Amino acid sequence: MLGSLTRLQRYYLYYTGSFLLFVLALAVLEQHGMPPRWIGYAFLFFTISMYAAIGIASRTSDVSEYYVAGRRVPAFFNGMATGADWMSAASFMGLAGTLYLSGFQGLAYIIGWTGGFVLVALLLAPYLRRFGQYTIPDFLGARYGGNAIRLVAVGAAILASFVYVVAQIYGVGVITSRFVSLQFEIGVFVGLAGILVCSFLGGMRAVTWTQVAQYVILIVAYITPVAILSYNVTGVPVPQLVYGQVLQEVTVLEKRLFDTPAEIEVRRLYSERANTFAEKIMQLPYSLTHEREQLSTMINQLKASDAQMRDIVALERQRRDLPLDPDQARSRWETAMFSAVERSRPPLHHAEAFPGATEEERLPERINFLALIFCLTIGTAALPHVLIRFYTTPTVSQARESVFWSLLFILLLYMTAPAYAVFAKYEVLTHLAEIPIAKLPSWVAAWTKVGLVSIEDINRDGILQLAELSMNPDVIVLATPEIAGMPYVVSGLVAAGALAAALSTADGLLLTITSALSHDVYYRIIRPDASTQFRLVISKSLLLLVAVLAATVAAEKPGTILSMVAWAFSIAGSAFFPALVIGIFWNRATRTGALAGMIVGLMLTIYYILRVEFDSIPWLGIKGFNMEPWFHIHSTSAGVFGVVAGFMTNIVVSFLTKPHPGSEIFLAKIRRESSEGGDHRDK
Amino acid sequence: MTNDNAYWRETRRLTLVLFAIWVLVTFVMNWFARELNELVIFGFPLGFYMGAQGLLFVYLSIIWFYNRSMRKLDAKYGVHDD
Incomplete structure (x- = not known):
């Protein structure tokens, strides 16, 4: 059978074979503690x-x-x-x-x-x-x-x-x-x-x-x-053949999870946060000086009383981390506002084409x-x-x-x-949503460390709502091996x-x-x-x-x-x-x-x-x-x-x-x- | 102009027909993806399926058909490029 192939095809066949052997060898070595x-x-x-x-x-x-x-x-x-x-x-x-x-x-x-x-x-x-x-x-x-x-x-x-x-x-x-x-x-x-x-x-x-x-x-x-x-x-x-069925399950899960009271609450909190930032941006440069003064007064008050040194240092760091000038404040707060707006939106149903509540919203999509x-x-x-x-x-x-x-x-x-x-969506909807944050699968923590996944318990209920999770797009392919264990x-x-x-x-x-x-x-x-x-x-x-x-x-x-x-x-x-x-x-x-x-x-x-x-x-x-x-x-x-x-x-x-x-x-x-x-x- | 050349005329007609099919499936059909999603095929909503897999097979068949027809045209008019 090999004889019917051209010389090039044979070369690349050997090459593919040796690559697979290499992967296999590494897999064995890993078992032995590499x-x-x-x-x-x-x-x-x-x-x-x-x-x-x-x-x-x-x-x-x-x-x-x-x-x-x-x-x-x-x-x-x-x-x-x-x-x-x-x-x-x-x-x-x-x-x-x-x-x-x-x-x-x-x-x-x-x-x-x-x-x-x-x-x-x-x-x-x-x-x-x-x-x-x-x-x-x-x-x-x-x-x-x-x-x-x-x-x-x-x-x-x-x-x-x-x-x-x-x-x-x-x-x-x-x-x-x-x-x-x-x-x-x-x-x-x-x-x-x-x-x-x-x-x-x-x-x-x-x-x-x-x-x-x-x-x-x-x-x-x-x-x-x-x-x-x-x-x-x-x-x-x-996967190409069977993910249709998984998609159906995803759709069912989406219907159940997207509008639970906790999810709605979390989205409302994010929308409030977005409004706060919007106000602060509107009132620049006053809002920035005001915030700095507020922090200074608090620090002075704490220093006057005999508060813990740790608290004072924390506040001082907070003051140091404030934007240096109104321009920097504007760009930083705008980023924060947009990310809050993003999280306050109702999530998309995966299979829905041109999502929108009305025909007018759908047209631009x-x-x-x-x-x-x-x-x-x-x-x-x-x-x-x-x-x-x-x-x-x-x-x-x-x-x-x-x-x-x-x-x-x-x-x-x-x-x-x-x-x-x-x-990936199936995994997130079944193994992440509504799970206590302390019990999330280990891949979440691993990728949070690199900054590609971020979790914020904004409503402080100790449970992960979907709106509290944000993922960098690259993570889907990179983390799949860990997701599948x-x-x-x-x-x-x-x-x-x-x-x-x-x-x-x-x-x-x-x-x-x-x-x-x-x-x-x-x-x-x-x-x-x-x-x-x-x-x-x-x-x-x-x-x-x-x-x-x-x-x-x-x-x-x-x-x-x-x-x-x-x-x-x-x-x-x-x-x-x-x-x-x-x-x-x-x-x-x-x-x-x-x-x-x-x-x-x-x-x-x-x-x-x-x-x-x-x-x-x-x-x-x-x-x-x-x-x-x-x-x-x-x-x-x-x-x-x-x-x-x-x-x-x-x-x-x-x-x-x-x-x-x-x-x-x-x-x-x-x-x-x-x-x-x-x-x-x-x- | 040498537009009366039959090989080129047939090539052009073939190209035009296949191009029209391409426009139809790519733009006209996808405009109605929301409506297509009402139907279900292999467990997928049809509009989603077409975008994720169906269209890709249509594209591949368009190219396959073009190549086959061009081979025939080349043989018919004795066109050999080397």
Whole structure:
């Protein structure tokens, strides 16, 4: 049977086998008393050295190998590599958590991130492969002609990819600091090393083959814990099939638990707290000085009487911890107020679509659900690091096949994520709600210590109400092994999977940024006569530079970076999608039209995000420009306006200007319509 | 313009039909997810099931059908890309 497989398939089969043996060996060692910390190190060391071995074995000094893996990647493996390239730390850790927190509304991510591949298959992949160059700016440059569009495309590619790569490296820092207790900053640089060993020497060729290896690890790591949990709860280890029944039980539990008197009381207390903070914010700066004076008087009174020293110290600390100035007070109290408001809301029923008491409340939910799907699909079909993967197959037909495989491999994870959320919710509703706080399962305490779970007994009844519990989305996947009572080796496996997801995406992104700079800017625009040797030197040095820069930014722990990833989809979608699709399917599209469409789309998207999300940009001296969203649409779906504006501008301006003379030959080539009769081979 | 090329014309028609199906299931159907949730399939409310699994299978079949049709078209018009 082994004989019928190709050499590559056999290699990866052996690789998967040895990985499973490695996990098994660790499990046995754990039984014999190997400490968890060592298991974490073993996973970190084993997986990264695997990737390094593949990366070094795939080193290359050939330009085509470096940028597009020599166009020799079979459809099946390109599908796997695309899967790993696509699924980031956010898909691996965050998605299940988002689904847990927002129930049905979270499905927009599942639908959008898979639906986008239909657009890739139908509208883009075959044409990109038939064109057969190296980057997305290449394609736009050839279709429309000129360097201006190439430069705009490079700018947009870097804008969308850089924040994304920073978020991946940040993810690596989080994973390593949690599982092997490295310091966050050191974890970031371990991540940097992990990325560089894959991409530095071998470019796309090395990245492709490590991504295949990383896919295997990430999918095993994602499915194992929830399969075991599913077996514990339902007796069937296929969570995707059986979580429907669990969902029904969850719905029954929700009906019983959501409106008990204690829950309502807790929500009322939170809403009172929110009001207190709102009042305090309204009365700034008076409220701050007043609070400080109050504390001072109390301290003085205590000092005058002979109170316990401990009480005085506690009050003094409280006074010291007060915000320093009204600005700080405002931001701190606003955070506190929003979190109280969040907890005072009635919880969502998991399966309910577009929740709301009236049709009027439901409409914005419905609009935002569809708008988010729209942006995520278009963004998926426009993110350059995914699209360039379809340059790497040997033929056009294989490029088409590889979209199928990509979606299949991605499906395995995305079908499992909602199951994670439902099983976690079942666990919380059965084993946490209405349980005395002293008797909560041990995983709650473990994750409270790391700050990912927080419990506050606001009504002081000693019993946990649902509104008193808040969980960071990442905790769902990370804590499932403990929830199901599995040995630490499974937690280590999950960490290795999350690491693989983050590293594989970071590699693809880094390569996209590097090739945009070295191929499109340096080679195509600045020095078209550069030798291939020198082009590779430039590529490799830029790769190093961009990687170090991204790691440095990630080490700063920028708080907003994670929300910026959601915007990357809108940015990429509005910059690339209209220009690419119109460029392929409409003969009349012109250079000026495409350029205008890209710039208008991009600008509108950024403008909308800034005005909805922020109130001031201190370094530009702009203040008070926050606006009401248009049609209730959140800033994460800003691309809705950008993409539509991009299409319209492109079409209108194209009608007013003349097409680029070279475009007909280009179109004839990618559509295969150059001569009558149809049979025309290039080579 | 060389729009009279039959291979491209058929490719375009196929693309358009499949794209329309995609729009229909992605946007039109999901608009009514609340109403679909009244029905139950494999223990799931239908609207939820479609978002979590059903649509993904539809997407996969669209791509599968496109690839199969394109292979046939390639053979019919003798298009070989290598």
